[in-house]
Amino acid sequence: MIILTTLPLFWIMISASRGGHWGAWMPSSISAFEGTCVSIPCRFDFPDELRPAVVHGVWYFNSPYPKNYPPVVFKSRTQVVHESFQGRSRLLGDLGLRNCTLLLNTLSPELGGKYYFRGDLGGYNQYTFSEHSVLDVINTPNIAVPPEVVAGREVEISCMVPDNCPELRPELSWLGHEGLGEPAVLGRLREDEGTWVQVSLLHFVPTREANGHRLGCQAAFPNTTLQFEGYASLDVKYPPVIVEMNSSVEAIEGSYVSLLCGADSNPPPLLTWMRDGMVLREAVAESLYLDLEEVTPAEDGVYACLAENAYGQDNRTVELSVMYAPWKPTVNGTVVAVEGETVSILCSTQSNPDPILTIFKEKQILATVIYESQLQLELPAVTPEDDGEYWCVAENQYGQRATAFNLSVEFAPIILLESHCAAARDTVQCLCVVKSNPEPSVAFELPSRNVTVNETEREFVYSERSGLLLTSILTLRGQAQAPPRVICTSRNLYGTQSLELPFQGARE
Structure with a gap:
């Protein structure tokens, strides 16, 4: 139903206490048709202590200040008015x-x-009220169409015209409403204690075919030639429907392919070509081509066209099959695992037809599948021996591609038995060989001397890394006495190992 507050005409008030202060009440705005009349309702008040014998009044146009000499609309003392209002203004109220x-x-x-x-x-005792009423002289009825007219939802359209001329009353009729619905006339309604409107309503359920329909409202004044018409074009919103689409397409790598998607909607749809969730092309349009020049293996797959606007969406798919050799296989990156963990390695590719996939290490086949796009290798309880380079190979009748990846197994330090000390003349040299991942720290302890020498003391210790092996050499000079006991300690975040290094050979 129509909400009359959509045309607010607020009453202006200086004071809400009648009889106590200067105050005036009138609609802040009022409208009427050209050629008709308008009655501007007005009340005023003044202090109780003023007891005038006669009350006079003046209406001014566009300014409240007499010193600015505004046009006089009406003056009760002299009846002298501006030429624009001669014979056109009179007071309906009683100033007394x-x-x-x-x-x-x-x-x-x-x-x-x-x-x-x-x-x-x-x-x-004269007072010009700053409050005023704004007159709008119109020549078209107001057709109020809701902000949204949606297909399938009942809509109410209203025609409203001012009815503020006591001498001429408008009559409303609809134009071009055939097939939409029968109008309901509400009649004359009062707004906010001062102004009046005539209202007629039209209820119907629009379809998408009603989009663009021209609907009119006519206000006629009986026994006159005055007649006013207003029109509104229906903007019926409706969701997209895809009306054009390719069927499935097969193409050879390097050929040209053009995919078409067309849809009908209001507002026009956003058409989007997508593949695997990735937007390839989009535009607000009724139709959209996706041109693929010299198609590659990467363009094989299902393409979706999505048409959407604020009122709904539609989508359809087309499959493009491109015959091609396997892509370079992808794996789940360089794998890092702790000794004892289970490692799962996934190798995948795309090709048409599907390939033979093989994973091997050092020419030893570890896993293989035929006509599959993925291959998973499971390595339970990995050991340091599983550390190294692996290969995933994909092949079909169009070619072969391979990808290498590394498995890094992390474990606590292991001091190898080849570690030892040797004394020559006044020099002792100790070799500590550690296998570890990640690289460990190494320290040499001399218990009898309560001394610990670590690898950062370059004057005494030299370290060299090769793969998983770290070799640290401790050199002690000026050792005239019996060789000291030397303990090598190596540690990383996974553990610590110590070994007392045995002496080999004899001092010369």
């Missing part, structure tokens, strides 16, 4: 009863503007 209602006849556009009332009680 504090009613300042004004009537304007034969309205024309230049009479549109602000109207101010000034109370004149004699002497210095």
